[in-house]
Each structure stands twice: as structure tokens, then as C-alpha cells.
Amino acid sequence: MISFLLNDKAVHIDATQADTTLLNYLRDERNLCGTKEGCASGDCGACTVVVAKANEQGSALEYQALNSCVTFLSAVQGKQLLTVEHLADGETLHPVQAAMVDAHGSQCGFCTPGFVMSMFALYQQDSAPNREQVNVALGGNLCRCTGYRPIIDAALASCTGTPQDKFSQHQAATIAKLNALPNSDAGLDTLFMPTNRNELAATIKATPTARLFAGSTDIALEVTQQLKSLPTLVSLTQVKELQVVEETSSGLKIGAAVPFSKMEALLLKHFPSLHELLDRFASTPIRNQATLGGNVANASPIGDMPPALLALNAVIKVDNGTTRRDIAISDFFTGYRQTRLQNDEWIEAIFIPYLKPNAQVRAYKISKRQEDDISAVCAVFNLALDENSKVLQLKSGFGGVAATPASVDALSDAIKGKDWSKISTFELGKKVLSESFTPLDDVRASAEYRQALLVNLFKRFWLQTNQQSQQIETRVHAYE
């Protein structure tokens, strides 16, 4: 059984297809048609809903926007699912709705419920966001009509600090209702929700054809875009071992099923240079679902985290319920969307060793659009110099240039011991890089562009990490 609050009513689902998306459930089974389908692929935000759950202390509700089109029902177990129909308080619009009306934020109105829900989630963050933060919160919502200016105005006007709405007033009552929901035996006959490694191992053994998923932001597309049926599914999000985030003495260990939005801050604390990659990873609602484990297991050559993990010497921690093993990220990807994972194994966590003092890291992503786009090329560099500015090591990771995410050890070898400030060192590295890959042409970029980017991003890195050239402006978009 899957139990949750649908707006303010408890709902219990006993049986339905495992691969039913939240969007189809709302529209087809509940007749809640305020939530729209614009793409069914997580790209437009028309389907945005908000999920609320109690914080760890059980003292307050945390609100998150999700793309209901790429979410399965297990994601709302034990939570409150809020849709646009429920925001108004009787005849009185919610402050974010009223602000959208006042700012003329809707034209055709088809994107509007999604924007309202993303804005509602922002409203609940108890902050007064600036324009940049508004952009981040609404970056997963597309509007083809307005040009966004009035929507930005509405968000700035309505999200001004401590929430004062019916949701804040009813918070305690809602938490009580959530606590009253049954939580044992969560799941359906075909949608398993194991809670620890033993249960997970047993589930995999019993249903070997079932597919694992965490945030479902990749796997759901097989259903909505390729029209596949996924008759049996195993959710990893309740498995407690996969939810651990730990600052060990030597590095950061991130549970495979922790969504990006929950571990971003810690990741950035230790690896601040990943800011651009994390900021530009999909969109807020996708980051509320998507996991590092999913990004690695998906093994896409254009995934954004594998290049970073390669440059940072990460270790993939793998489990099958009885045996745990560590696989160096550099050994993990074996071919196009192929990994070293055995059939009965899963990723438990990703371990990233802390940086050496003085390490200089930069991560770059190039795509047509800044927000919510997939990399044409992703490049991450991790440089260690000695006190005389001689290169000790240059670790690298690249996406979009080969069948797998890849690093170029030859780059490090070629310039080891060389003076980093010399243009000749750059030229040496450039030569190696320009011979390392034969990238492909595809819809996102031509082979030539990718080739040019490899070299030019190396150039950018060289300029940014060189004393003499640090005055030079190298970026048109600011990420820090």
C-alpha cells in the first residue's frame, strides 16, 4: 500500500501499475487536471507539484517542487502531495497566485500552474530570495508566452520571508496527519520499497527482472518517451544505507540515493569549484529527485557528475547485500552505458577524497542554454602544483567527447614537472588534449566544436589558474 496525503485527504493506493506516473495518476485517476503535461520528460515544468514532509525533528514541514511526469507513486509515500487546486484558501488566492495575477504573469496559462507550484515551494523556504535565487527556483519551468519578466516580478513580490498562509497555520495538524499514515509495508505488489540492504538483496533475488530506481529522472523517460512498460520496480529511496551522508576523516561519502538538493551544500563545502556543475545540473525539481548514484549508474557519456568524480579520484562503493567492494571511478565505466556493476549489485555510496591543500579545481559545462540543458562538453580539471609552480599532477574528467566519461592521464604525464605559468606548458597540454578524443557529431554539437572546446576549456583553466592572467575576464556567466 502507498499512503499519502493528497492535498488534505489521506489516500491509500493498494494496486496500480508500478510505472504509473504521478502526473497520470492526478489527471486520469483523480481528475485533478490543473497539473498539466507539457512534455512528459521533465523538461518544461508544466506538471510541477509540491511535496511536503516533516523535517528530521518532526517540527516543521519541508516543501519541495517535483516534476510529476517523471515521478512514480512511491515518491509520495508518507508525504503530502500538493496540487495547484489546493493552494487557494476558499475564495482567497494564495499570495503567490495573487502575485501572478497582479504582475500579469500568465498569458496562455498553460505553464502557469507549474510556475505557481515552483513559486509556492520557494515561498515556503522562509527566505526573501533575490533574482538569482528566483531563477534557480523557477529554472525548470518554461514559459513560451511571457518572456518571464512578470513571473520574476511575481516571485520577488510574493516570496518575502516567513510564510503566512493556510499551510503555515495548519502545519501542526498536517504533521499529525502525516504521522498517522501507515508506513510499514509500504509499496505495491509490483513496486517494492525495501528499507535496508538485506531487504533490497532479498527483493532483487526474488524478482531478478525488476528495475532499480532512485530519483527516477532517467528511468521514467523509458516509460513516457519510449512507451516501455516497466512492470516491476524497486525503489531505492527508503534503503537506509543508501541515505547516509558522511564527512569521514579522508573524504566525503555520499549515499547513492540521496537527492542532489539534499547533499549539494555539503559537496560544495568541500568542493566549491563544482558550483557551476551543480547549479546547472538539470533544474530544481529534478535535483530534488535525482541522485548521484543514479547519475553514475546511468553511465551516460554526457552525465555531468562522472567527469567531476574522475577528476577528483572518487571511489564507487558497491554492495550486493553480502559483499561490499570498492571500484575506482576510473575503472567503473566499461563501454557505452556499461559499468562494472554485477546483476545483483547496486551502488551504495560514492566516496570522494578531500582535496590536497593547494589543489586547484575548475568544472566547466558547455551547452546551448545555461539553464537545464545537457552538456555538449563537460570538463573538470584538478591541478596540483609544487611551491615553484611546477606541475605535480593534473587530473581531468571529460563528458561528451567519448562513449564513456573519460579522463586523460596523458595530459598529466605530458606536463608533469613543467612550469605551469609558461605558455609552452599550455601548448604541450593542448597538443595532448587535441589528440586524445575523436568526438562525435550529434544534435547538441559537432565533432569540431567539441574538439575546439576541449582545447579552449583547457585554455580557460590555464588562464584562470595562472597568477599573471588572473586579471583577465574569462566568463560571461558568473558561477561562484
Add this chain to the structure above:
Amino acid sequence: MRKLIEQPFTSNPQGKVGKSHPHESAIRQVSGQARYVDDMPQPANLQYAAVGTSPEASGTLNSIDLTAVWASPGVTDVITVDDVPGHVDIAPVFDGDPIFAQDQVLFNGQALFAVLADSVQHARQAALKAIIDITPSAPCLTVETAKQQSNFVRPAHFMQQGDFDTAFGRSELNAQGHLSIGGQEHMYLEGQVSMAINDEEDRVLVYTSSQHPSEVQKLIAEVLGCKLHKVVVDMRRMGGGFGGKETQAAQWACIAALLAKRNQCAVKLRLPRMQDMIATGKRHPFENSYQVGFNQEGLIKAADIDINGNCGHSPDLSDAIVDRAMFHCDNGYYLENVNVAGHRCRTNQVSHTAYRGFGGPQGMIVAEAMMDAIARKVGKDPLTVRKLNLYGDKERNLTPYGMTVEHNLLGDLIARLEASSDYWARREAITQFNKTSPIVKKGLSLTPVKFGISFTAKHLNQAGALLHIYTDGSMQINHGGTEMGQGLHTKIGQIVANEFGVSLHDVEVTATRTDKVPNTSPTAASSGTDLNGKAAQNACIIVKQRLAEFYAETINESELTADKVIFADNYVTLGPHSVEFVRLVQDAYIGRVSLSSTGFYKTPKIHYDRSTGNGRPFFYFAYGASVSEVSIDTLTGEYKVERVDILHDVGRSLNPAIDIGQIEGGFIQGMGWLTTEDLKWDDRGRLISNNPATYKIPAIGDTPEVFNVDLYPRDNDEDSIYHSKAVGEPPFMLANSVWCAIKDAISSLTDYKVDPQLPAPATPEAVLKCIMSIDPDATRSEPS
């Protein structure tokens, strides 16, 4: 003839004409109550359709084996072209658009058959199971190939003024260029959708997301082999249209209607996003070139412009679209000696269609490219060259198609924008910045817009409306225009409220329906308010006249005649007498006065003779100008639009907030077209940018941080509705300044000597390629 009562503009504060009243559906939209076709309560016997399409771009269709489709779970019916009882061709103007492919397939994604099933998923899954036997032939995929093969969907059209050859020969300087201009996916957030309900006997009722309900009605009747009066089409609102639902919504409505009739049930057909992108037409890609002769000052003496639209496999609206590209290749500039040729190239792509601007943007950008090219040649700021070449007031005011440009606002409008945007000081600052910044370069550009308002097909410039006043004084207005977000219904409501001097919530604008107002034109060409506003006003005037006469009779004082009756503030006044509006309505009802009327309007003054390429195709022009500042990264080609200033002419604004919304939205959409929106087909003619993950429209962060939009304060000189101007399309082309500013930034690498040949869209990749082509060393600069 009776003298009709005219209502002065904004005499009634409650009517809110000229005020920023919110969109009529705003509250419903923000609370999820606004219903789109897919949200309508489902009829009990509803079934779901899906379409199977061609995997090849061209070839002979030998057979479609549907055995597995029929056997697929939930399937109840499958139809092909053989099952169409009436017309097979659903083309809007000229033949060429079969509802399902016949013996030849013409593009990848062409509909071959449709499936009916008990759920959306079942129908879509079944549609993938056909075994399709096609003998492929080599597809024609580019304008270049089409021209080589003389493969055109319609004959070429030419316009000419003066004597190009002589003037070009005498020009002191000249320049030439070629421009590859990409198409554009509409990406309306609500995809194509229709629901057909089999009505009693032989009737059918169709809910559709269409800009042209009357055409949908006609095509359904033809496909079914019945007459138009058996078909009703209802259209409350679209989740965006932008031209993509002008002709190309009809096919899905027709298929739904066919299946509904055959199966005596209700049928919904909604295209999944990817299929929507593959199977419906886009903005036409163009390949244009020019030759221009000018003097040392940069004044154009002669221009030869060759315009080539990639129309896809059939004419659709391409004739008018290529014409409009031709009508706008002068933009605001006088071309004394000019030849314009427009070719309509046939390719094996989906049939490209209307899209905001309707070819205008693809023509206008040639004019702006010429200005930049001239500026680099004569060493002047492009703005100086633009101003020099503007149409004159009394002379130098004839367009290449023989229309006199009257009431030209561009000179003053540009001067104001130049000042308010601080153009010259910023130019200076940017030049300085570029000297000291080796990697990041800035660019600035001011470009004008002059856009012709009217359908170039004269007969479409007509509209009807239907007004009902009920006995409590509330009223319903219905008209032929469709609401797609542009605020048409809001403006119509304001007009009606203003006419009667009543408050806006006593006026309800109802769903567009072919049984209320017949034989309507598409809501397109920015004409929605101009045409339907006047028609609605006409209906109001007729009923007001009746009420006024009735009131004058009741008062019965000889000098107090009907024409002195005033409708204001919920009262009707005649001399010293006045009565509450609702009272008069009730009295009139008792007095057996009709409280309902149709209204009609046709645009005056317009004519165009295609055989000579001469006439006045436009009632008036709408003007505007924008200044954009960008930064580009010469290492990666990435860029950022830093600041945009716009001054735009909407005549006397009926609703400033809605007009500004159209300007901002149009600008950002135009910017998308010129920057990140990159349509790509593979060498087999398959669209590969076929979803929003691979086709990137502007997102919220693309809206410039500084975005100043102002309305130019001047009434329309022509007698349009309250002297307002159309606003749907013209602002789209304000985005040309973004493209020109990127070129300006690239040109700085050559100290503004070279005019970079930048295609559209200027993706980061295209920008870097352009940089490398003009200055291969640009990215090798040493750290200073």
C-alpha cells in the same frame, strides 16, 4: 442613413479600456481552473487515438501491415487513407496535404494511419507496431538541392522598384552576403489536441486547440463527406499557438472526427510532445542573399535580394509567408533601386507553416545584415548607417511593392530610444572595454522594426461578432477570434464594457464557436483585436442605437434625439434624464426591443496586385526599436544578453500590461529563434532536435537582467479600434538587435573592419565557428 453612436475612448473608467486589466482568465489560470481541451470532463464513451508515422522522408509506400497493431491490447479501430469517406486532402489553400499518406511518403513523421484504443498508452503503444514497407528514394533536404532540381511548391514572385543594374553599376561601394536562417519550433506549452464527440444523427461536435475553428469545421466536413452545418467546432482557449495551430491543428481534429463517426463514440487525440515536434510544421528555414550598392556615406543606392524559403513538402501557407518575407526585406529602409525575388522551395520536410511574424522576421533580418555590412565597409557605427537609410517622410517613402510609407515613426522613435538607452556613451564604454579584454568581448546594437499589419490575402481581413444582452444587464460577446494567451478576449471585453459604459465583470467573452459566428478568419497576422474588436464594437453600436432610440422615444422630447444618448458609468443619459443601464435594458425588453446583434467589420484601403507586385497590402505599419548589449566568450562562443531597451509602438494601448506582455514575450521568443533554438535534421531527413531536451527555448535566466520596455505614446493615425495598433507579431523582430549585437562583439576582434558572417541561430557553437573563421588567432591571445 441613421447616424450611429460612437463611444469616445476611455470615457468609462469601469470599462477599463486603456487600463492594465488582468487577463480575463488570470484567476482561473493561477488556480488550475482554466480548462484546456485535455482537461475537459470526459464523455462516457471516450476512446483515445494515436497516430502512426513514416520512418522515411521520401519514397513509395508499398504497404502497411497492421496485423500487430490490431492485435495490440485495447485496440478497437485502425484507419488509413482508404478509410476516409470524403476528401483526403486537407490543405488550407493549395492542394498537397493528405490526411494520411497515399502512395508516396513526403516527409519523415508523416501520418500513415491512426489507432483507436481504450487508453492513451495502449493507443500509442499499438501505433508503434505497424510493419511499414517503403521503398525509400533520395530525399531533398535543403534549399540548395531544391533550387538545383527546380523543386518548388509554388511559382516564384518578384518585386521591383527603380533600376537595380544601372544603380548598382554606379555605386561607389558594394557588399554582398549570404544568410542561413534557421526555422523555429513553436513549442506551445499545450501540444496539439482535439476531442470529437459523435452527436445525434449525423452531427459532430469538436473541441480543438486551434487558431482557425472555421477551417477545422470546413475540413472535417470535407473529410467526412458532409456539409458544414453538420459540424460544430468549439475553442475556448489554447495553451499557446504562435501560428502553429493556424493550419496544422486541423489534421488531428479531422482524424478524431473520422474515428468518432466510424465508431459512434467520442475520441480524443493528443500528440505526445515528440510526435508534435516531428509531425507539425515549423517556422520556415530560409537561405537568403543580397547584393547592395551604396555611397561613401553608407546610403543605399541599389539592392538585390534573393529570398528562399524552405517550405517542406507542400505549399500550406508558404506562398503568403515567402511574400511576407519579401514585404519585409526592406524593414524601415528606403531601397530606391531594388529587385526582390522570392522562391518557395520544396523539400522532404514537414510542411513549414505560420509562425509569429509569418516570414517577416526571415526577410527583415536581411535588411539588418545589409546595414551591418555597409557600416563595416564605410567605417561608421551601424546605428548611423541605419538612421541614414530610414524611409523619409515626404520623399524616399515608397516601398519595393509600391506602397507609400505614411506616418513613419521610426526617426523620432529611434531618437528617443538612443537617448533613453544611452547608446553613445555605452558604445564608447564598450569600445574601451574590448580593447583591454582579450577573452570576453562586448557588443551593442540598435535595430528598428517596421511591420505591415493586415492579412496579405485580402478576403481574410473581415470579422464577425455576436452580442447578447440579458435582462439583468449582463452580456455575452462572441467573436471570430481565438484566445491563445495574447489577451484578445480581455481586450474585447474591455471594448464592449467601454461601449456600454458598464463594468467589465458584466461582460463575458465566450468560447469561439462556429455555430455562433460563422466563416471566420484565423486568429493570425496580429489582426485579432483590430478585426474582432471592430466587429464587436459594431455589434455594440447596433444594439446601443436600438436602446438609444427606445430611450429617446420614452423621453419623448423633440430636441432630445437618440444620437444624444450617452452610455456611461452604468447609466444611460439623455439631456437631464438618466436611467440605470439595467433598468433601460429591462424596459427595452418589455418594449420588445431586440437585445442581441451581430457585428461585422472589414479592413478598408487595402489591395495588392500580385501580377505587378504592387499595391497597398497593409492598412498600416507598427513600429518599434530595441537596443541590446551582449557579452561573448571568445573561447567557447557562449554569450549573455546583458541589457535590453525597447520602445515600441502599439498606437493607443487598449491594455498596457497586455501589450507589454506581448512585447516582452515576443522579444524573448525572437531571441530564442536567433540564439539557442537550433532545429536539426539528420541526413535521412529525420528531425533530431525533437524534444525539449534537445531543442532549447529561452529559460528564465535568459531574460536580461536589465529589460526596459516602453510604449511609444502616439495614437494610430488610421481608424483602427480606438486607434490602437496590432501587437502580436511586430515585437518578435525586436530581437534582431541581439543577433546584431553578437555580430558587433565578434567584429570587435577585427577592430570593426570585418562584418562577421554569422548564421541564425547564433548558438555558442556558431559563434565560436564564426570567431575562428574571421580570426583564427583570436583565442590564442597570451595572458597579458
